[in-house]
Structures are given as C-alpha cells and as structure tokens.
Amino acid sequence: MLSAFLFTCLATVLGALAVGALLRRSNGLRGGLALGAVAGLLGSLTTMVPLKYCVLDPENHMFFRLSVLGQTITVNAVAVIGILLVMAVTWAFALAIDRLRHHWPARGGTVWQADTAPGTFVGYDFSPWIFLAPTVVGLAVFTYYPAAQNFFLGTQLARRGVANTVFNCLDNFASLITSRLQDAHYYILSDGNIWHAENARYLAVFGNSVFFSLFIVLVANALGIAIALLASQKIRGASIYRTLMIWPYAISGVVVGVVFALLLGGGGSGFLNQTLRLLGLQPLPFLSDPWWARASVVAAAAWNKLGFNVLIYVAALQAVPRELLEAASIDGANAWKRFLNVTIPMISPYIFLVVFLNLNYSFFDLYAVIDNLTEGGPVNATTNLVVDVIRVGVESRDIGKAAAQSIVLFMVVVGLTYMQFRVMGRRVTYGAD
Amino acid sequence: MFWKGQAREHEKDPPLVLLLLVLVLLLPSLTLAQDDDRIKIRFFHRWGNITWIPEVLEPAFEAAFPQYDLELRVADNYNNAYDLYTLAQEQGDPPELLQGTSSNTQAPRDSGFFKPLHEAIGDRTEINGIPVRLDEIVGPAATFYQLDGEYYELPWNASTPVVFANMDLLVEAGVAEDVNDFAAIPSTWAEVNEACALIADSFDDVDCINFGASGWYFENALAMQGAFLANNENGRGGGCVTEVLFNSQEAVDYLAWHKSLEDAGYWVDYGRSEYDITWANGKLAMHMTSSAAARGRVEIGEGNGFTVGANRMPYNQDVDYVGNTVGGGMILLTDGLEPEVEEGALTFLMFLLEPENMAAWHQVTGYVPVTQSAFDLLEAEGWFEENPTFAVANQQLAGSARAPQTAGAIFGSFAQVYKMYREVFQDILRNNADIQESLDRLKAEADLLIEEYNLLVPCDA
Incomplete structure (x- = not known):
C-alpha cells in the first residue's frame, strides 16, 4: 500500500x-x-x-x-x-x-467554434455528436473495445x-x-x-522485419524505377511489355511463396538447383541457409511488389514535364544528371507513396509469402513480426503473449504512419510551388 | 430533365410481377427445407482432399440411417479445425463432431467442450443396431486414446512412421536383391547408414533418405527405445506431467544418429512438398513418413515406373525394441447435445468402425485399420498379400507393446511443445549446435510451457 x-x-x-x-x-x-x-x-x-x-x-x-x-x-x-x-x-x-x-470554448460557445481553422464545424453543442455517432459507435465496438481487450489480454x-x-x-x-x-x-x-x-529471440524477429522491409523496399523500388524507365520508351508493343511486367502484382502471396519454393527448393528438385546441377555446379542452399533464405524471401516479395511499383512509376514518369527535361538537356545535363536532378525530384511524391506502401506491405503482409516459402525457417531466420504473432497466437494458442506482440506491431504501425505524415508533408516536391 | 431521368430509372426497375414470380418459385424450396426433419449431424474434419468421404461414406451412412443428415465441414488442417471449432463453441453453435489430432489430446479434454466417448456410450454394446467395437481397437491405437482404460475419443485416422523405398534404386545400389525384397529395406539405424553408403557410392544424383526433423519421429524414437517423453510415465502413471524428459540419453542417441546422416550427406531436408517431386523423379531412395502416405507413395511410384517397398521405422539396434506410437487423428464428440443428436453422432462414430468402412478407409488412404475385424476382413480378401506396402504399419503396431511409452504423453501444452522441436532440431542439424545442450534448452522451454498450462488448468490427477 x-x-x-x-x-x-x-x-x-x-x-x-x-x-x-x-x-x-x-x-x-x-x-x-x-x-x-x-x-x-x-x-x-x-x-x-x-x-x-x-x-x-x-x-x-x-x-x-x-x-x-x-x-x-x-x-x-x-x-x-x-x-x-x-x-x-x-x-x-x-x-x-x-x-x-x-x-x-468560452462560456456559451462550443469546442468547435473555438477552432478558427478553415473547415470548422459551426453548430449547436450536441449536433456534431449526432453526426459523429454512427462512426463513433462503430469505432468503439469494432476498434476501441477490441483494442482495450487486447491490452487486457496482454x-x-x-x-x-x-x-x-x-x-x-x-x-x-x-x-x-x-x-x-x-x-x-x-x-x-x-x-x-x-x-x-x-538470448533476445524477439529482437531477432524484429530485426528480420526491419531487414525484410529495408531490402524489399530497396530492391522493389530500384528495379521498379529501372523497369519503368525502360517501359516508358516508345517502342513497338510497349503496352504488352507493360502488362507482362505488371502481372506479378495480381498474384497472391500464397502463389508467390509456392512458385519461389519450387524455383529455389534446397534439395535436388528446385528448378534453379536442377539447372545448376545440369551445369555441373553445386546446388545452393536457397531455403536452408539463414542468409540465403532471407534473400529468397526478399526476392519473392520484391518480385510480387514489382508490378505495382512499375505501374505507379510508369504513370509518374509520364507526368514529368518534357520541357524540364529538354531545358536540362539544353543546359548540358547528361541522361544521368537529368534523371537525378529532374526526374527523381519530379516523381518524388510517387517514390514516397510507393516506399510507404511497400514498407507497410513488408512489415504486415509478408505472412503468406514466408509461410509458403520458408515457413519462417531455417531456425527462425525468416520469422518476422507478423509470422511470430500468428505462430504464438494461432498455432500455439498463447493469446496472452500474442496480444503483447500485437501491441508492439500496433506501435510500429503508429510509428510508420507518423513518419509517413512527417515525411510526406515536408520533404516531397508536389510541383513547382 | 429531372422527371425524364426519373422515368428512365423506373423503366429499369424489375416489375413487381417478376419479384412475385421469384417468390412463388422459391416457396416450394422453403417448404422442402422445412419438410426435412432429419437430424443434422455436423462433422468437422480436415480431409477435404479425400473425396471418398463425401462421395462414398456420407451417402452410405445416410442410406443406412435415413433419419440422419450428415453434414461435412472441412478445414485445411487440424489446427484450423480446432480453432474454428473453438470459435463455433464461443458462438454457441458447435458442430457435433470434430476431428482432432494426436498431438493435441489433453487440451481438448480440458476445454470442457467434449463428452468422453465412454460416458456417451455407457455400458451399451450396440448403438442404433451397430455393435460397439471399441474393444477391437488394436495396440497403441487403443492405449493412445484411452485414459485409465477408457476411450475419450474415437481413434479413426491412425498411422505410424514407416520407411518407403524406391526398390529399383535399392537393387541398383546392391542394398536389395530384387524389387520385392522389402525386408532388405534397412530397419535399424546402423543399417540405414550402411545402405546410404552403398547408395552414395552408386549414384551421384540420388539422395538417400528424407524424413521430417520433427517431433513425431523423435517421440517414436524414444518409445522404441522404451524411454518416456514426460515424467509420471508420460502422465499416465497416476500423476500429471510436470516436466518433459527430452534430454534423456535415448533422445541424445537418436539425434546423434540423425546428425550422422546429415553430416555424411545421406539425409536431405526438403522444403514443403519437395520430396514429392524428388520421389517422383526417382532421385530419392528412401522416405520415412506416415504410413498414411502409402497410397500416394505407391501411386507416384507406379506412375513413374519404379517399385515402392515399405518397411518398419528404423530402430536403435543397441537397445531392446519396445514399440512405436501412433499419430494421426481422432474424433471428438461435442458435449451438451440433445439426446437424439448425440445418438446420431454416436451412430456415425460406430459406423466408421464397421469392418467394411474401416477397411475401405485404409485402402483409400493407407491409415491403419484400427479394428481387428477390419484387419481380418482385409486379410481374408488377400489385400495385404497383394499390397505388402500397406501391411507394414499394422505389423509394426502389432509388434509394439501396449505400454505407457507407446501410449504417448498427455499434457495440455503438448501441441505448443510439438512446434518447438523443429527449431531445435534444425539448430542441431544445420548449425552443429551441441545435442545435449540443445535438448536441455528444449526441455527447459517445454517445462515452462507445462508450468504455465498447469497454472491455467490445475492438475487434479
């Protein structure tokens, strides 16, 4: 006491x-x-x-x-x-x-009237609550109550x-x-x-999530921009190439996992290893060595996201004003400098959009790919936060520990969202002004 | 403009007469649905891929007992089935029967969701005219699902680990004399190493043996050597399990053998389902897996032009053999059913044990025919003589002692512990982690889970 x-x-x-x-x-x-x-x-x-x-x-x-x-x-x-x-x-x-x-508010006013920002709601004291009620009730029942329950379970x-x-x-x-x-x-x-x-098992799992996120974002964006640049060239049948490059996006994570498992299988049967054997080379431990397995997950996930990224970047590149590129060219900028100093700044809103969408994907949506490709192994090398929550909460039925883990995930979401607003708000060029 | 637009929209609306027509057409079907006064028995199982269940078993049961409407519901694995069942319980409308797994027996017993089979049957010798054949259940399949000599669940899809072999490869390597020489398939640890050495000498691109680095083989390896998996005689000796015995000498010996295969390059760890492809390509000499895979193994062999043989799970030649344990699944009966519904559910369970149904189940899948009468029927038909690959599992279980070692351990966090094996085994096999230290760690982690479970569900044994 x-x-x-x-x-x-x-x-x-x-x-x-x-x-x-x-x-x-x-x-x-x-x-x-x-x-x-x-x-x-x-x-x-x-x-x-x-x-x-x-x-x-x-x-x-x-x-x-x-x-x-x-x-x-x-x-x-x-x-x-x-x-x-x-x-x-x-x-x-x-x-x-x-x-x-x-x-x-001052006596007699409302909370809402005190705010002088544009778009302020002006009305009677109770009226906003009536309009808000359906949303508030929905949020309370389906979001806040389960969230509170989750904290309790933790x-x-x-x-x-x-x-x-x-x-x-x-x-x-x-x-x-x-x-x-x-x-x-x-x-x-x-x-x-x-x-x-x-002896910090969960930290290693967290590290895997960070690793996947960094490299998936890096690979999927670098390749995405490179392919979008190629796909933007005016060549015959460009639309067919674009469609072909975009289609991996339409494939579910499960299929991506299975396809890459068949490609990279560690024993004698994986397509790549069979090819290596035919060439007289030693098979590679794509799925059984921790670092190869991590790289395999990054490759599969980046491939899955590549189509989406290409789609956005092709659209972004088309929106870059030709005059700016021409002006830079007249000023003596070579192709690389034009790309670096004109194209990249002009498409930066798209880059940030894609980066954050990819970040969200690699933090929260990788379960299907990992489960079907490596099952989180070998020795947890490819277990990330989401895979671990499902392992602990669903497979092992330990919902107390899973609740604690999901609160960590929630904090990551909050952190990423906060970062997204900060960066998107301040560091991105949205036009000439 | 406004009125014009409205008029057009009305033109597109379906006429009222059409709606009435649809209602009138639907009426008979609604009446029909109401007329179906059969008692619904919902069976939640995990074998969506075995079409024999809906195509043969269900119509046969409904034809024999027209008063019942058997409704099959499918989950993709045991864990999901139990998870969805738990949800259904929480919502107050669970299916009457659930297929559970041998690696999760105690937790369902503790959940209060289910009625022990022996309580539901009481001292009756027949249900709806079908004999109660529980006393015919063979070997470890009987003891595994019994508590104090009474059945809690119905053993249905029971299996045991066996070795399937590509006999053509074994003959070519000089391990076997001819493709029907199943006895030449190695049945001791030492014989496996010797056979693998011959195979490695004979082929450059053939893997010798594959089996999962998982709990089931580990548990069988301990049972075969007469070791317990957990204290208090696997929780069957009058007290609850408070600790596991994963770090025993027998456990170390088994993993040392497994590691010796890995070190020599004889054992290959494939990814999910990859063994199927390697097996089909004729590049895998031996595959130790569930006897329930018999049908699949044999068919792949036939399709790819090689003979498939089978033999018992290899045992430690330096220790007296005690017996194997079963795996697979059982069926649980929901508690709190209306008497007539419970009677229907029990009728279906007893129907499954009928010799012809159990024999057909074995033939379709490879699961062990768990009743003696089904085994006798198959033998009388000459099934095992024609299909020796299917006979091994029964022989193995028949040769296994009915002992607490082969009855498996019972503790509530068993399913959780089961998932921990793989990580530790991979650490030993891949990362050369010390076997004794790894097993000590596995034991400590498992003991913690048991302690936590016993806090939630105090042991009253």
Missing part, C-alpha cells in the same frame, strides 16, 4: 517536472507544473491501478543485462516496461489536457480454448525483451561489439 502511494506521489512529482519543462512555453512555468502533476497522477493511476501495482512486487521480475562501454548492469524488465508505460500514458494525458485547455496468461486466465503483470511484454529461462544480454559499445544481443 505504502509503496503504491509513494509510487503515485513520485509519478506526480516527476510528471510535473518533466511535463512542466516540456510544455512550459505554452503553459508558463506554474501552468506547466500543474498540468504535469495532473497528467502524472492520472498516468500512474490509470496504468498502475488496473495492473494492481504489480511492477512494485519484488517477486515480479524478469531481468536482462545491459553492457554499455564495458559497464554491465542488471535491469528488471518488468519494472522498466511499467515505468515506460506510465511515462507514455502521462505524456498522452499531458498533450490531451494541454490541447483541451487551449481549445476549450497482461494475462491466457490460452485459446481455456476459459481460465491468470493475471501475470507485464510478463508477456517482458518476455519480448528477455527470457525467464535465460537473461537476455545487450551489448552497446562493449566487449568489442558496437551492438550485440544474446
């Missing part, structure tokens, strides 16, 4: 200091401190009360070791996640309160088909960064490593 009280007090004080400092410009020092204190109090209560202050229980622990510059410390993963959670929720409360404070030891669940604090989350059997060990600039992790 005492520790819970002290924790809440500490969260309130630290919340006041941190939020006060960060939001002092818009709220003043006193206002910022007050806002931070309220946010800290709400942040700690709304997270720790449902969690029954379990992170303070000395028996609730899962440790990992962290070595930075040769110094090693042992960290309680459950406590760290608990503190991060309180901080995140406190910050969310602070932003929400800050926004409400600054947009709260704190449970739960199995599909077993009615009973057991509260297990933040263990499901902690097990993503360490293991109950063997502490994970993270090295940062230590023991001759810039970065190294031991």
Whole structure:
C-alpha cells in the first residue's frame, strides 16, 4: 500500500517536472507544473491501478543485462516496461489536457467554434455528436473495445480454448525483451561489439522485419524505377511489355511463396538447383541457409511488389514535364544528371507513396509469402513480426503473449504512419510551388 | 430533365410481377427445407482432399440411417479445425463432431467442450443396431486414446512412421536383391547408414533418405527405445506431467544418429512438398513418413515406373525394441447435445468402425485399420498379400507393446511443445549446435510451457 502511494506521489512529482519543462512555453512555468502533476497522477493511476501495482512486487521480475562501454548492469524488465508505460500514458494525458485547455470554448460557445481553422464545424453543442455517432459507435465496438481487450489480454496468461486466465503483470511484454529461462544480454559499445544481443529471440524477429522491409523496399523500388524507365520508351508493343511486367502484382502471396519454393527448393528438385546441377555446379542452399533464405524471401516479395511499383512509376514518369527535361538537356545535363536532378525530384511524391506502401506491405503482409516459402525457417531466420504473432497466437494458442506482440506491431504501425505524415508533408516536391 | 431521368430509372426497375414470380418459385424450396426433419449431424474434419468421404461414406451412412443428415465441414488442417471449432463453441453453435489430432489430446479434454466417448456410450454394446467395437481397437491405437482404460475419443485416422523405398534404386545400389525384397529395406539405424553408403557410392544424383526433423519421429524414437517423453510415465502413471524428459540419453542417441546422416550427406531436408517431386523423379531412395502416405507413395511410384517397398521405422539396434506410437487423428464428440443428436453422432462414430468402412478407409488412404475385424476382413480378401506396402504399419503396431511409452504423453501444452522441436532440431542439424545442450534448452522451454498450462488448468490427477 505504502509503496503504491509513494509510487503515485513520485509519478506526480516527476510528471510535473518533466511535463512542466516540456510544455512550459505554452503553459508558463506554474501552468506547466500543474498540468504535469495532473497528467502524472492520472498516468500512474490509470496504468498502475488496473495492473494492481504489480511492477512494485519484488517477486515480479524478469531481468536482462545491459553492457554499455564495458559497464554491465542488471535491469528488471518488468519494472522498466511499467515505468515506460506510465511515462507514455502521462505524456498522452499531458498533450490531451494541454490541447483541451487551449481549445476549450468560452462560456456559451462550443469546442468547435473555438477552432478558427478553415473547415470548422459551426453548430449547436450536441449536433456534431449526432453526426459523429454512427462512426463513433462503430469505432468503439469494432476498434476501441477490441483494442482495450487486447491490452487486457496482454497482461494475462491466457490460452485459446481455456476459459481460465491468470493475471501475470507485464510478463508477456517482458518476455519480448528477455527470457525467464535465460537473461537476455545487450551489448552497446562493449566487449568489442558496437551492438550485440544474446538470448533476445524477439529482437531477432524484429530485426528480420526491419531487414525484410529495408531490402524489399530497396530492391522493389530500384528495379521498379529501372523497369519503368525502360517501359516508358516508345517502342513497338510497349503496352504488352507493360502488362507482362505488371502481372506479378495480381498474384497472391500464397502463389508467390509456392512458385519461389519450387524455383529455389534446397534439395535436388528446385528448378534453379536442377539447372545448376545440369551445369555441373553445386546446388545452393536457397531455403536452408539463414542468409540465403532471407534473400529468397526478399526476392519473392520484391518480385510480387514489382508490378505495382512499375505501374505507379510508369504513370509518374509520364507526368514529368518534357520541357524540364529538354531545358536540362539544353543546359548540358547528361541522361544521368537529368534523371537525378529532374526526374527523381519530379516523381518524388510517387517514390514516397510507393516506399510507404511497400514498407507497410513488408512489415504486415509478408505472412503468406514466408509461410509458403520458408515457413519462417531455417531456425527462425525468416520469422518476422507478423509470422511470430500468428505462430504464438494461432498455432500455439498463447493469446496472452500474442496480444503483447500485437501491441508492439500496433506501435510500429503508429510509428510508420507518423513518419509517413512527417515525411510526406515536408520533404516531397508536389510541383513547382 | 429531372422527371425524364426519373422515368428512365423506373423503366429499369424489375416489375413487381417478376419479384412475385421469384417468390412463388422459391416457396416450394422453403417448404422442402422445412419438410426435412432429419437430424443434422455436423462433422468437422480436415480431409477435404479425400473425396471418398463425401462421395462414398456420407451417402452410405445416410442410406443406412435415413433419419440422419450428415453434414461435412472441412478445414485445411487440424489446427484450423480446432480453432474454428473453438470459435463455433464461443458462438454457441458447435458442430457435433470434430476431428482432432494426436498431438493435441489433453487440451481438448480440458476445454470442457467434449463428452468422453465412454460416458456417451455407457455400458451399451450396440448403438442404433451397430455393435460397439471399441474393444477391437488394436495396440497403441487403443492405449493412445484411452485414459485409465477408457476411450475419450474415437481413434479413426491412425498411422505410424514407416520407411518407403524406391526398390529399383535399392537393387541398383546392391542394398536389395530384387524389387520385392522389402525386408532388405534397412530397419535399424546402423543399417540405414550402411545402405546410404552403398547408395552414395552408386549414384551421384540420388539422395538417400528424407524424413521430417520433427517431433513425431523423435517421440517414436524414444518409445522404441522404451524411454518416456514426460515424467509420471508420460502422465499416465497416476500423476500429471510436470516436466518433459527430452534430454534423456535415448533422445541424445537418436539425434546423434540423425546428425550422422546429415553430416555424411545421406539425409536431405526438403522444403514443403519437395520430396514429392524428388520421389517422383526417382532421385530419392528412401522416405520415412506416415504410413498414411502409402497410397500416394505407391501411386507416384507406379506412375513413374519404379517399385515402392515399405518397411518398419528404423530402430536403435543397441537397445531392446519396445514399440512405436501412433499419430494421426481422432474424433471428438461435442458435449451438451440433445439426446437424439448425440445418438446420431454416436451412430456415425460406430459406423466408421464397421469392418467394411474401416477397411475401405485404409485402402483409400493407407491409415491403419484400427479394428481387428477390419484387419481380418482385409486379410481374408488377400489385400495385404497383394499390397505388402500397406501391411507394414499394422505389423509394426502389432509388434509394439501396449505400454505407457507407446501410449504417448498427455499434457495440455503438448501441441505448443510439438512446434518447438523443429527449431531445435534444425539448430542441431544445420548449425552443429551441441545435442545435449540443445535438448536441455528444449526441455527447459517445454517445462515452462507445462508450468504455465498447469497454472491455467490445475492438475487434479
């Protein structure tokens, strides 16, 4: 009881200091401190009360070791996640309160009237809610409630088909960064490593997702632009070539996985290996060596996305004004410089669109390709976040751990979407202005 | 303009008379549907690719028992079937019968969804005129699905691992004298290595043996050596399973043998379904797999001009052989059914065990005929003599002891543990991970899952 009280007090004080400092410009020092204190109090209560202050229980622990510059410390993963959670929720409360404070209507007005931005809704107090109701109800029933349930499940030891669940604090989350059997060990600039992790299975899965995303985006876009450039040439039968180049896009992930499995099969039967054997060469371990298997997944997925990318880039290239290219040509720019300084900036909105669509695809839609090509193997080398969620939640029926994993996925979606808005809004040329 | 447009739109509307006509035409079918007062028995199974079930079995059952309407529902694998069944339970309308898998027996028992078969049958000796043939079920197929001597589920598609061989390749390599010399197919670990050495000497482009780096062979390897998979005699000795025994000497020996095949290049790990192509191309000498693959193996052999033989799963020649275990699936009966529906579901289950139905099921697939009467019928017809490839599984199970080792382990997280094998085995085979250390780790991880499951479902044995 005492520790819970002290924790809440500490969260309130630290919340006041941190939020006060960060939001002092818009709220003043006193206002910022007050806002931070309220946010800290709400942040700690709304997270720790449902969690029954379990992170303070000395028996609730899962440790990992962290070595930075040769110094090693042992960290309680459950406590760290608990503190991060309180901080995140406190910050969310602070932003929400800050926004409400600054947009709260004067007496007699409405929240909506206070906003002077174009497109402001003006009307009676209750009328917006009537119009919003169908959407809000839909979102509440089909999105927010399941999301809340998912957070709840993330704190449970739960199995599909077993009615009973057991509260297990933040263990499901902690097990993503360490293991109950063997502490994970993270090295940062230590023991001759810039970065190294031991016994961090989920981190490796996360790394696979990042690897796939980077390389699929890179390969599918570089090839996409190259092929689109070729396909944009005025040659006889161009439309046939374009159609042929686009068709892989119409193929489902399952078919892509199966086709590449037949092509790259590791034994004597894969088409490529049979060809190699016919040429008197040794077969290659396309699907049985971890790095070859990763490369195979990238190849299959990039091929699948290539058609879509070519489609967009062909359209994008057609939209590049001829006059600009001609002007650059007159100024003495060679083909490469014209491409780099005129074409690329002009098609940059399309590049970013395609990059983010490809990123979303490679993070969230690779399951069918991986399941049919490598089944996540060998030794998890091609298991990414989505494959792992399905493994844990559907195949192993451990819905508590899967819920925790899906929250990580959710955070990735939020991160990618945020990045998308930032980059698309600021760094892309949408025309001459 | 406005009125003109509206008028045009009305012209396109179907006339009311047409709608009425459609309704009138639909009426008889609605009446017919209401007239069907047969009792519906929904059977959720995973064999969508076996057309014998809807084309022969279903009409035969409905002809024999016109009061029942057997409705088949199909999932693509056991896991999906159980998943969809769980959903149906959550929505309050589950199918009456579900096909489950041998690697997931305890969790369904703990779910409360199902009624133990022995409770539903009671002390009756026949149901709807069909004899109850549970006491005819043979060997480990019986013990696997029994708890304290009583059947919880109905064994249906039972199989056991056997080795199929391309006899033409074995003869050419000097392993066998002629293509009908099935006894020459290696039946011990040492014999496999010797045969593979001969095959490697004889061919450049033939792989010696393929089998899955998976749990089933591992479990069989332990049972064959008389070792337990889990403590408390596989959970059948009066106490619940609290730990697995994956790191025993027998387990290490099996994986050391498997690793020796890998190191010598005798064992080849194919991707999904790839063995089919290699097998069809005549480039794979031996394939250890489920006896249920007999039909497929033989047909591919016939289609590609080579003879297919079969022999028992190779055992450790240095240890006394105890017995093999079964795999495959069983059928579970939903609890809480109306008495007449439960009677119909039980009737169908007993119908499956009828000698001619069980024998036909074996012939269509290769699954073991689990009842003695079905086996006798097949033998009387000369089936095994004509098709010796199909006889091996029964011989193997007949030679297996009815013991807790061959009855398989029962614990709720078995299916989860099952999925962990592959990762560890690949680590041993591909990455040269230390066998004992890997198995110690596998055991520790499996024990943690068991501990978690026992927290959710306290063991009351």
